[in-house]
Structure formats: C-alpha cells, structure tokens
Amino acid sequence: MAVEPAGPKPGKLTAGRIGIYAFLVVSALFFLLPLAVMILTSMKPMDEIHNGNIFALPQHPTFDYWVKAWSSACTGRDCYGLSPGFFNSVKITVLAVPASIALAMINGYALCFWRYRGSEFLFTVLVFGAFVPYQVLVYPIIYALSRVGLFGTLPGIVIVHTIFGMPILTLIFRNFFASLPVELFKAARVDGAGFWGIFVRIMLPMSLPITVVAVILQVTGIWNDFLFGLVFAGHDNLPMTVQLNNIVRTSTGTVEYSTNMAATILTGLVPLVVYFVSGKWFVRGIAAGAVKG
Amino acid sequence: MGATNSSVVVREVSLNFGAVEVLKSLNLDVRKGEFIVLLGPSGCGKSTLLNCIAGLLDVSGGQIFIEGRNVTWEEPKDRGIAMVFQSYALYPQMTVEGNLSFGLKNARLPRDEIDRRVKRASEILQIEPLLKRKPAALSGGQRQRVAIGRALVRDVDVFLFDEPLSNLDAKLRNELRVEIKRLHQRLANTMIYVTHDQIEAMTLADRIAVMRGGIIQQLDAPHAIYARPVNRFVAGFIGAPGMNFIDGTIEEAGGKPVFRAGDARIDLSRYSFEGRSEAGRKAVFGVRPEHVATGEAASAMPFSAEASVEIVEPMGSDTLAWTSLGGQNLSMRADSEKAPRPGDRIRIGFDPGRASIFDAGTDMRL
Numbered sequence: 001m002a003v004e005p006a007g008p009k010p011g012k013l014t015a016g017r018i019g020i021y022a023f024l025v026v027s028a029l030f031f032l033l034p035l036a037v038m039i040l041t042s043m044k045p046m047d048e049i050h051n052g053n054i055f056a057l058p059q060h061p062t063f064d065y066w067v068k069a070w071s072s073a074c075t076g077r078d079c080y081g082l083s084p085g086f087f088n089s090v091k092i093t094v095l096a097v098p099a100s101i102a103l104a105m106i107n108g109y110a111l112c113f114w115r116y117r118g119s120e121f122l123f124t125v126l127v128f129g130a131f132v133p134y135q136v137l138v139y140p141i142i143y144a145l146s147r148v149g150l151f152g153t154l155p156g157i158v159i160v161h162t163i164f165g166m167p168i169l170t171l172i173f174r175n176f177f178a179s180l181p182v183e184l185f186k187a188a189r190v191d192g193a194g195f196w197g198i199f200v201r202i203m204l205p206m207s208l209p210i211t212v213v214a215v216i217l218q219v220t221g222i223w224n225d226f227l228f229g230l231v232f233a234g235h236d237n238l239p240m241t242v243q244l245n246n247i248v249r250t251s252t253g254t255v256e257y258s259t260n261m262a263a264t265i266l267t268g269l270v271p272l273v274v275y276f277v278s279g280k281w282f283v284r285g286i287a288a289g290a291v292k293g
Numbered sequence: 294m295g296a297t298n299s300s301v302v303v304r305e306v307s308l309n310f311g312a313v314e315v316l317k318s319l320n321l322d323v324r325k326g327e328f329i330v331l332l333g334p335s336g337c338g339k340s341t342l343l344n345c346i347a348g349l350l351d352v353s354g355g356q357i358f359i360e361g362r363n364v365t366w367e368e369p370k371d372r373g374i375a376m377v378f379q380s381y382a383l384y385p386q387m388t389v390e391g392n393l394s395f396g397l398k399n400a401r402l403p404r405d406e407i408d409r410r411v412k413r414a415s416e417i418l419q420i421e422p423l424l425k426r427k428p429a430a431l432s433g434g435q436r437q438r439v440a441i442g443r444a445l446v447r448d449v450d451v452f453l454f455d456e457p458l459s460n461l462d463a464k465l466r467n468e469l470r471v472e473i474k475r476l477h478q479r480l481a482n483t484m485i486y487v488t489h490d491q492i493e494a495m496t497l498a499d500r501i502a503v504m505r506g507g508i509i510q511q512l513d514a515p516h517a518i519y520a521r522p523v524n525r526f527v528a529g530f531i532g533a534p535g536m537n538f539i540d541g542t543i544e545e546a547g548g549k550p551v552f553r554a555g556d557a558r559i560d561l562s563r564y565s566f567e568g569r570s571e572a573g574r575k576a577v578f579g580v581r582p583e584h585v586a587t588g589e590a591a592s593a594m595p596f597s598a599e600a601s602v603e604i605v606e607p608m609g610s611d612t613l614a615w616t617s618l619g620g621q622n623l624s625m626r627a628d629s630e631k632a633p634r635p636g637d638r639i640r641i642g643f644d645p646g647r648a649s650i651f652d653a654g655t656d657m658r659l
Contacts, residue, residue, distance in 0.1 A: 181380045181382060183378040183379065183380045183381075183382035183455075184382045184384070186344075186347075186349050186369075186376070186378065186382065187376070187378060187382040187383075187384075187443070188384070188395075189348075189349060189368075189369045189370070190347060190349075190369045190370060190374070190375065190376045190396070191370065191395050191396030191399055191443070192368075192369075192370035192396050192399035192400055193395070193399050197399065201384075201395075202384055205386040206385060206386065
C-alpha cells in the first residue's frame with residue numbers, strides 16, 4: 001500500500017492572495033485603458049468623438065480610418081498614408097538588425113576568448129559608449145556621413161543603427177560568452193579549430209538564446225527609433241515613426257483623431273507582435289551537457 | 294634538450310600574470326611513456342603548467358620541448374598533444390561521434406581514416422552505443438569517457454589531463470581512475486596528469502611532482518615522496534590522515550643524536566640524516582599516524598612511551614586516536630576492532646628510522 005500524501009496544506013485563498021490578485025487586475029486595467037481608448041476612438045466617426053464620452057462604444061464602428069491611416073493620410077504634401085513608412089522601417093530593420101548583431105557577436109567573442117593587449121581597455125571604452133547621449137553625437141555623425149556621401153541614404157541609417165547598437169550588444173554577447181566554460185574554447189583549440197572555426201562551429205550554435213534576446217532588443221529599438229530616422233534616413237527612407245509624427249502633426253482642417261489613433265496602433269503593432277511571438281523563444285539550457293549537468 | 298628518451302621537457306619556464314609570478318623558472322623532464330602527476334593545492338600553478346605545455350597559455354620565459362621539438366611558440370594543435378578537461382568540455386551541439394571527429398576533420402584527415410580512429414577509440418573506451426547521442430543525454434562518467442576518447446583519436450604521443458575526475462562522484466572516480474591506468478598500460482603514451490587528489494597521484498603516477506607556489510617541491514616516485522619528503526610542506530600534503538609534527542630540538546646524548554620535545558626523548562641513531570646533525574638545532578619531528586603502534590607492538594618499537602587517549606575518530610576501516618607526546622598532539626591509526634577509548638592509558642611506539650625530521654626554520658629535511 002502506497003502512502004498517500006497527506007497532512008495540512010496551506011490555504012488556497014488567503015486575504016493576502018486576494019489582495020495581490022486585486023492589485024494585479026487593477027494594474028492591468030490601468031495600463032490597458034489607453035489602448036482601449038485608442039482602439040475605440042479609431043473606430044468612431046468624428047461626430048461621435050465630439051459628442052460622446054471617450055469610453056463610449058462606437059455606435060457605427062468602421063475601419064475606414066485604419067484604411068486611411070495606412071494608405072491615404074497626408075504627411076505634409078504626400079498623401080500615401082503610413083505604408084511607405086512601414087516599408088522603409090522594414091528595410092532599415094531587416095538590414096540593421098543582422099548587421100549589428102553579427103558585428104556585436106564577433107566583438108563579444110573576440111573580447112571574451114581572444115584577449116589581446118588593450119582589449120580590456122577597448123571593451124571599457126565601448127561600454128562607456130552606452131552612456132553617451134545620442135544627441136551629442138548627431139552633428140559629428142552628420143558631418144562624417146556627408147563626407148563619405150552616405151548622409152540621407154539607406155546605408156547611412158543602417159550604419160548609424162549598427163554603430164549605436166554596438167555598446168550594449170557587445171556587452172550582452174561578451175557576458176554570454178564569458179558564462180560559457182572556457183574549457184570548451186581550449187578543447188576546440190587543441191582540436192585545431194581557429195578563430196572562425198571556433199566561432200562558427202562551436203560558439204554560434206550555442207548562442208541561440210542570447211541571439212533571440214538581442215534580436216528582440218534591436219528590432220524594437222530600431223523600429224521605435226525616431227531621432228536617427230528623422231535625421232539620417234533622408235526623405236525617401238523616413239521610417240514609420242517619423243511618418244506617424246507627420247500625419248499627426250499635419251494640421252489642415254480639423255484634427256482627425258480616429259486616423260491618428262489608427263496610425264499610432266499600426267506603428268506600435270510590430271514591436272508588440274515581436275514581444276508576443278518571441279516570448280516562448282527565450283529558451284534556456286542550450287549549453288546543457290557541455291559542463292557537469 | 295634533455296636526454297634522448299625525454300618526451301616533454303620544460304626548461305626554465307616562467308609565467309607572470311601582471312605582477313603575479315605563477316610559475317617560477319620551472320624545470321621538468323618527462324620520460325617517454327612516463328605517467329607524471331602534477332600534485333598540489335589550488336593555486337600552486339599545476340594547471341597553469343599543463344596549459345603552458347598544451348600551448349593554451351604563452352610562457353613569459355623559458356622553453357618547452359615535446360618529442361625533441363621546440364614547441365614554445367607552436368599552436369596547441371601542432372604540438373602533438375591531446376587534452377582532457379575537468380568539465381569534459383564536450384561540444385554540446387554535436388553527437389559523440391561529432392565530438393570525437395571534430396579535431397580530425399579540422400586536420401582534414403580522409404574520411405576512412407577518421408572512421409577507423411573513431412571506431413578504435415570507442416572500442417577501447419566502450420562508448421560505441423553512445424556514438425549517435427548528444428552530450429546532454431550522457432551521464433557524467435560517460436561524458437568523461439567521451440572526452441578521453443576525443444583525446445585518444447588524435448593519436449599523439451602526449452596526453453594531458455587537467456583534473457579529469459574531479460567532477461565525478463567517488464565511485465565513478467575510482468572506476469575511471471583504474472580505467473585511465475589501464476589505458477596508460479595499453480597505449481604506453483606519455484601522460485601528464487594534474488590533480489589535487491593524492492590518492493589519484495599515488496595510484497596513477499610513475500613519478501609525482503609536488504608543486505607549491507609555482508615551484509616543483511619534489512619530483513620522485515610515489516613511495517619515495519611518501520617515505521622521504523624533502524620538506525615539511527610535502528610531508529604534510531602527502532598522506533591521509535596527515536603526518537604528525539612535533540616541535541623540539543636535536544641534542545646529543547652519549548655521542549648519539551636525540552630529539553627532545555618536552556619530557557620526551559627520541560633516540561635518532563636509526564635515522565639517516567641528509568647531512569650532519571648539529572646539536573642544539575630547533576627541529577620538527579614528523580611521524581605518520583599509520584607508523585605509530587600500540588600495545589605490545591609499541592613496546593617492540595625502538596621508541597615507545599605511555600600516553601593517554603584524548604579523542605577518537607572512527608573512519609570505518611580504522612580509527613584515528615589522538616594522544617600526545619611531549620605535550621604536543623599525536624594522532625595514530627588503530628585497528629577499529631581494538632580501538633582505544635578516550636581516557637585510556639596506552640603504550641605507543643614507532644621506529645624513528647621511518648620518521649622525517651625537518652629544520653624548524655627552513656622546513657627542509659635534515
């Protein structure tokens with residue numbers, strides 16, 4: 001006869017627990033409220049907005065303003081909506097994210113395993129870069145980029161994002177590699193693998209979890225960027241955030257809240273989706289088995 | 294370059310990390326096919342020395358020769374060495390087979406040669422059923438077997454082991470220790486083995502190099518290190534439970550050297566001094582717990598005395614009893630069946646000829 005687990009158990013619903021849940025529910029509502037207002041407003045015609053409560057449900061819900069925000073809202077003189085900005089943002093993100101991550105990965109790997117004279121100093125300088133306010137560097141970079149003819153071009157904005165991603169990404173990757181057993185690196189050297197061999201064959205396959213983190217960080221960071229896009233992208237490559245700003249600030253006639261709300265939600269959708277989809281990719285334990293498990 | 298039968302020669306090797314001298318002009322001559330154990334407490338430089346021999350650390354001074362070749366600045370892969378690590382260091386994303394063949398693929402060996410070597414190594418280590426598995430699906434003992442296999446396939450003259458058994462539990466450690474010894478007898482390669490475990494050192498080594506502070510204190514056969522330690526550090530480090538040390542002076546009585554500590558006088562005429570014994574010198578008398586006898590056996594010893602038992606530590610196979618001699622602590626190993634009890638008055642005795650005497654100032658053997 002097996003002995004069934006028995007004995008006093010802690011109560012399931014205590015006053016403290018109820019308090020915690022109540023607090024969580026209230027907090028969630030508090031933070032969801034602006035989103036709810038945005039969604040409701042984006043589906044109301046203007047007269048409903050003017051005459052009704054902002055929390056009131058739309059009486060004649062419509063997606064016309066979403067369509068307008070996407071394809072025909074005016075940003076200054078052009079009236080193509082947000083869509084050109086969306087594709088510009090996609091271009092910038094798709095190019096800058098892999099570029100910055102690849103470079104930072106190699107940086108972190110070299111700084112962790114192939115120490116050379118001055119590498120610690122270089123690392124310190126690089127990390128210090130994370131604390132420099134962006135605005136300080138805007139003018140020097142404008143000057144530098146225009147000297148090489150890249151100011152206001154797609155490669156220009158990609159380079160800027162890659163450079164500014166370097167400090168924090170290098171720090172992340174270096175610390176990740178430092179957490180791997182150094183004996184793995186030594187074993188690979190005895191096995192005759194070189195700088196790139198060890199990087200590609202040993203380290204890259206183990207870097208998936210930290211790479212996912214870096215991708216999330218970069219995608220959201222670059223997508224949400226406004227300053228660099230405004231300054232460096234040039235008229236043809238303005239990202240979605242800048243376009244959004246232009247739509248909202250274009251003041252001909254009445255302010256069309258519905259369109260503005262729809263445009264804002266559309267712009268914020270990409271980082272939101274990234275967070276939702278990638279949550280489960282925060283995988284751990286890829287390195288399990290390399291050391292005593 | 295050492296004698297022609299040398300396998301690994303370390304000449305005047307120094308290594309500094311900043312201002313810290315980790316290795317101090319160290320010399321070591323390992324013969325072909327010899328099993329050398331580098332033994333010492335943590336921080337003594339034993340792993341550092343092994344990494345220098347492997348080429349994973351650049352020396353600050355001196356030279357390293359392997360099989361007659363100056364390899365001081367060679368890459369690890371070109372030195373003709375293979376290495377086994379404490380944490381196994383298996384590549385987690387590769388199968389066992391991938392781990393074994395990684396180095397051979399890097400060396401661009403032909404496919405059939407790689408297969409032949411992997412097959413042979415996995416036969417020797419009995420890891421054939423594991424070849425398709427990943428390291429995460431292996432037990433600790435299996436992982437270390439694979440790590441040894443990865444060294445084996447390299448088909449080199451010199452094997453380097455960096456505390457390979459330290460991560461394993463006691464039972465597996467004993468099993469793999471025997472296996473490594475068997476491997477050495479079968480392959481007859483040169484093996485340099487780093488450990489802080491004196492049982493491993495004693496059981497495996499042809500010669501042990503006891504290290505401290507970046508210097509080899511003594512390099513000798515295990516029994517010689519046990520019986521005739523060159524200084525107090527080696528004497529205390531080797532042997533478990535540790536050697537007893539009794540402070541006193543060397544005197545002369547009737548033309549014979551005598552060690553005096555408190556009211557105890559130990560006749561040293563059976564002790565062979567390294568040099569001359571000077572009367573009046575402050576010294577430390579070292580005797581191992583297992584060399585102290587009790588009862589009738591004690592009376593038959595060249596030196597014996599009455600002592601009372603203070604503390605008793607049962608250790609299973611035998612019992613460690615703490616008494617005192619000349620007012621200082623003395624432990625002795627007693628048969629568990631006939632172990633004394635605290636408070637007992639017993640007769641203890643030992644042969645001063647098997648003891649070690651060190652200078653109280655320099656700690657060197659007298």
